[in-house]
Amino acid sequence: MELAGKSILVVDDDELLRERLARALVRRGLSVRAAEGADEALELAAASAPDLAVLDLKMPGRSGLELLPELLRVSPKTKVVILTGYGSITNAVDAIHAGAVNYVTKPADADQVLEAFRRGSAADTPRPRPEDLHAPSLAEAEWNHIQQALADCGGNITRAAEHLGIPRRTLQRKLKKLAP
Incomplete structure (x- = not known):
């Protein structure tokens, strides 16, 4: 999946991470808009639907998992990757069930985020089924x-x-x- 030229929405409450990721994605040829939280993200998506979105899992107010279905209602063709510092099988399953194409744990750089979109969108890459994922010990x-x-x-x-x-x-x- 070629990502250069696509629009991407980066949603993270951590300003430093959000801005650093946005700059790195611009350098890789994407058109980037950034939001600090769910309300701002929904406004940006309603104004112009992004091709891709990166949502932080834990944010003040609504979490990335709460934002995900709302974002997909506003912009159904947007491919979403959840980005989080709290990696667990349960969160991954929840993200996939909610409509995310993939899940990346922090710290993650722009290349890892883009690779998550490529892997999640590949036609020959089946999405994990909940029964295939084991519960954490x-x-x-x-x-x-x-x-x-x-x-x-x-x-x-x-x-x-x-x-x-x-x-x-x-x-x-x-x-x-x-x-x-």
């Missing part, structure tokens, strides 16, 4: 939950431990272990 689920809590607390281990309801030292020990 208990260790993976715990690790993902800890990482999400830590990110929600801005990397502050003390606040994350309080949020999780575990002692700070226990959280530190868990973080020293490698991800499952």
